[in-house]
Amino acid sequence: MTGLILKAEGLDRSFGGIHAVKDVSLEVPQGALHAIIGPNGSGKTTLFNLITGHTKPGKGRVEFDGHDITGMPFAKVARRGLAKSYQITTVFPLLTVFENVRIAAQAASHANVFWRPADSIKAVTRRTDEVLEKIGLTADRDAIASNLSHGDQRRLDLAIALATEPRLLLLDEPTAGMSPSETASTVELVRELNREVTILMIEHKMDVILSIASAITVLHQGEKLFEGAPDEVKSHPKVQEVYLTGSL
Amino acid sequence: MTDLSPAGAKDAPVTDAAAAVTLARATGSAPARWTWGQIGLLVVLAVVVLFTVPNPSLAIGMLIFGLWAAGLNLLVGYGGLVSFGHALPFAYGGYAAGLVLKNVTTSAWVALFVATVSMALLSALIGAVCLRRTEVYFSMLTLAFAQLGFFIALQWNDVTGGDDGLAGVPVSTLELGFTTLELNGLRDPLTFFLVTAVIVLLTFAALILFTESPMGRVLQAIRESEERARGCGYNTRLVQLVTFIIAGAVAGLAGGLFAMLNNFVGLQPYWLLSGVVLIMVILGGRSSLFGPFLGAVLYLMLESTLSRYTDSWQFFVGAIFVICVLLFPQGLWGLLTTTVPHLLRRTRGAR
Numbered sequence: 302m303t304g305l306i307l308k309a310e311g312l313d314r315s316f317g318g319i320h321a322v323k324d325v326s327l328e329v330p331q332g333a334l335h336a337i338i339g340p341n342g343s344g345k346t347t348l349f350n351l352i353t354g355h356t357k358p359g360k361g362r363v364e365f366d367g368h369d370i371t372g373m374p375f376a377k378v379a380r381r382g383l384a385k386s387y388q389i390t391t392v393f394p395l396l397t398v399f400e401n402v403r404i405a406a407q408a409a410s411h412a413n414v415f416w417r418p419a420d421s422i423k424a425v426t427r428r429t430d431e432v433l434e435k436i437g438l439t440a441d442r443d444a445i446a447s448n449l450s451h452g453d454q455r456r457l458d459l460a461i462a463l464a465t466e467p468r469l470l471l472l473d474e475p476t477a478g479m480s481p482s483e484t485a486s487t488v489e490l491v492r493e494l495n496r497e498v499t500i501l502m503i504e505h506k507m508d509v510i511l512s513i514a515s516a517i518t519v520l521h522q523g524e525k526l527f528e529g530a531p532d533e534v535k536s537h538p539k540v541q542e543v544y545l546t547g548s549l
Numbered sequence: 550m551t552d553l554s555p556a557g558a559k560d561a562p563v564t565d566a567a568a569a570v571t572l573a574r575a576t577g578s579a580p581a582r583w584t585w586g587q588i589g590l591l592v593v594l595a596v597v598v599l600f601t602v603p604n605p606s607l608a609i610g611m612l613i614f615g616l617w618a619a620g621l622n623l624l625v626g627y628g629g630l631v632s633f634g635h636a637l638p639f640a641y642g643g644y645a646a647g648l649v650l651k652n653v654t655t656s657a658w659v660a661l662f663v664a665t666v667s668m669a670l671l672s673a674l675i676g677a678v679c680l681r682r683t684e685v686y687f688s689m690l691t692l693a694f695a696q697l698g699f700f701i702a703l704q705w706n707d708v709t710g711g712d713d714g715l716a717g718v719p720v721s722t723l724e725l726g727f728t729t730l731e732l733n734g735l736r737d738p739l740t741f742f743l744v745t746a747v748i749v750l751l752t753f754a755a756l757i758l759f760t761e762s763p764m765g766r767v768l769q770a771i772r773e774s775e776e777r778a779r780g781c782g783y784n785t786r787l788v789q790l791v792t793f794i795i796a797g798a799v800a801g802l803a804g805g806l807f808a809m810l811n812n813f814v815g816l817q818p819y820w821l822l823s824g825v826v827l828i829m830v831i832l833g834g835r836s837s838l839f840g841p842f843l844g845a846v847l848y849l850m851l852e853s854t855l856s857r858y859t860d861s862w863q864f865f866v867g868a869i870f871v872i873c874v875l876l877f878p879q880g881l882w883g884l885l886t887t888t889v890p891h892l893l894r895r896t897r898g899a900r
Contacts, residue, residue, distance in 0.1 A: 419762055
C-alpha cells in the first residue's frame with residue numbers, strides 16, 4: 302500500500318454556537334487527487350484551516366507525512382512541504398510575476414541569507430522559470446502581479462504554491478470566478494500537476510470534480526456525509542438529496 | 550547646522566507624520582529597478598553637496614541625515630513598517646559615541662563601533678516587542694519606546710547631561726594604519742566630510758546588498774502579503790526583526806557621526822526628530838534607498854534657507870511637505886524615475 306501523506310482524525314471545531322466541523326476524519330494517500338465538496342457553509346474552508354494550522358482544532362489531530370502537525374503554525378507546516386492556494390486570490394500584488402514565484406522558489410532552496418544578491422542564486426531562478434513555463438505565465442514574467450487579469454492572478458496564486466516544491470498541495474476553489482475557458486484550462490493544469498504532487502482541493506463546480514478527482518468527500522453541515530469514488534458520489538441518494546439536486 | 554531647537558519646534562511636523570502612516574503604506578508602485586546604480590548617484594550627490602553647500606557642517610549633516618533616513622526606509626518603504634521612534638537609536642547612538650570619546654578613548658573607530666553595536670542590541674530588544682503588533686499599533690509602540698527613551702535621557706543627568714545635553718565631547722581621531730586623521734568638524738571640515746562620505750557610501754552599499762539579498766526580497770514580499778509569505782514557509786517575524794536591527798544600527802552609526810561632528814549631543818524631543826526623519830523619507834521617496842538622501846538634502850536645504858528669513862520656517866516646510874505629498878505621493882525619487890519618464894513618453898507619443 303502507498304503511504305498516507307495526510308491523515309486527519311476526528312477534527313472538531315465550534316465558533317461560538319456554530320459547530321462548523323463535526324468529528325471529520327480524512328485520509329489522503331500519496332499521489333491522490335482528493336476533492337472536498339459540499340454546499341456553502343458546510344465547513345470546507347474551516348476544515349482546510351484546521352489542517353493548515355490557521356485555526357486550532359477543538360478536538361482531533363492532523364498528521365502530515367507521519368508527523369503530528371496539529372495546531373502547528375502555518376509557516377512551519379509550509380516548511381514541511383504543505384502548500385496552499387487561496388480562495389481569495391493572495392499574491393504579492395506590487396511585485397513582478399517573476400518575483401512572486403521566485404520568492405516561493407527561494408523558500409524551497411533554504412537560501413534565506415543576506416550577504417549575496419538573490420538574483421545570483423541560479424537554482425532558484427531556474428526553478429522559477431520552470432514553474433512559470435508550466436503554469437503558462439512566461440509571457441507575463443515582468444508584469445506587475447496586480448495588473449494581471451483575474452484568471453491569471455488565480456494561476457499565479459497556484460504558481461506560488463507550486464514553486465515551494467510541496468508534497469501536498471491544498472487548493473481552495475482554484476476555478477473560483479473563472480470563465481468557462483479559463484476553468485477548462487485550469488482543470489487540465491490541475492490534472493497535470495497531480496502527476497507530480499498529491500492534491501487536496503475544495504471545489505464548487507461539480508463537473509470539474511467528477512472528471513478529475515480520484516476520491517471525493519462530501520461535507521454537509523460540518524459532518525462527513527459520504528466518501529468515495531466520483532461515480533459512487535454521483536449516484537448516492539443522500540448526496541443527491543442535499544447537494545446535487547438542482548446543480549446537475 | 551540643523552536647528553531643531555525645542556523652543557520653536559513644537560507644532561508642525563507631528564500632524565504631518567500622522568498622515569504619513571497611511572501614506573507610507575500606499576506605496577502605489579513597484580520598487581524602481583535602480584539598484585547598484587544608486588551608489589553612483591550617491592557619489593554624484595555627495596560631490597554636488599560638497600561644492601554647492603556653503604556651510605560645511607550643513608553639508609556633512611546632509612550625508613549623516615541621509616544615511617539615517619535611508620536606514621529608516623528599510624522599514625518604511627521596503628518593510629511597510631512605519632516607525633515613529635527612529636530618533637531613539639540616533640540619539641542614543643550619539644550618547645554612546647559621545648560617552649566613549651569622553652571617558653574611554655578618542656578613537657573614532659571604537660566610538661562608532663560601540664554606537665552601532667549598542668543600537669543594534671537595543672533595537673533587537675525594542676523590535677522584539679514592537680513587532681508583536683502590525684500597522685498603526687506597531688507605529689504607536691515605537692513611539693512609546695522613543696518617549697520612554699526621551700525621558701530616561703532627560704532624567705539621567707549624570708550620564709546624558711539631561712536638558713543641557715552631553716557637552717565637551719572631544720575631537721576624535723581616526724587611525725588608518727599609515728596615518729592618523731583628526732576629525733575636527735570646525736577646523737578641518739573637508740577631512741570630516743570625506744571620511745563621513747566614505748563611511749556613508751560603504752554603509753549605503755551594504756544596505757543595497759541587503760535589499761537585493763534573499764532576505765531583503767522576502768522583506769518586500771512580506772510588505773505585500775504577510776500571509777502569503779508565511780505560506781511559503783518564511784519566518785516573517787524574524788525577517789522583520791533583522792531589518793529593525795539593521796535600521797537601528799545604521800541610526801546608531803549616524804548618531805555617532807553626528808555627535809562627533811558637533812562635539813555635543815543635544816536633547817531634542819524625539820517625537821519631533823522621528824517625524825523629521827520620516828518626512829525626509831517620504832519627501833525623497835520610499836521606493837529606493839537613494840530617495841531618502843534626496844529627501845534629507847532637500848529638507849535640510851529648505852530648513853537652512855527658510856530659517857534665515859523667518860522664525861516660523863516650520864510652517865513653510867510643513868506646507869511644502871503637504872503640497873509635495875499631494876502632488877507626488879511617490880516622493881522626489883518617484884517623480885524622477887516614474888512620473889517624468891511617463892510624461893516624456895506621453896509627449897513623444899502625442900507628437
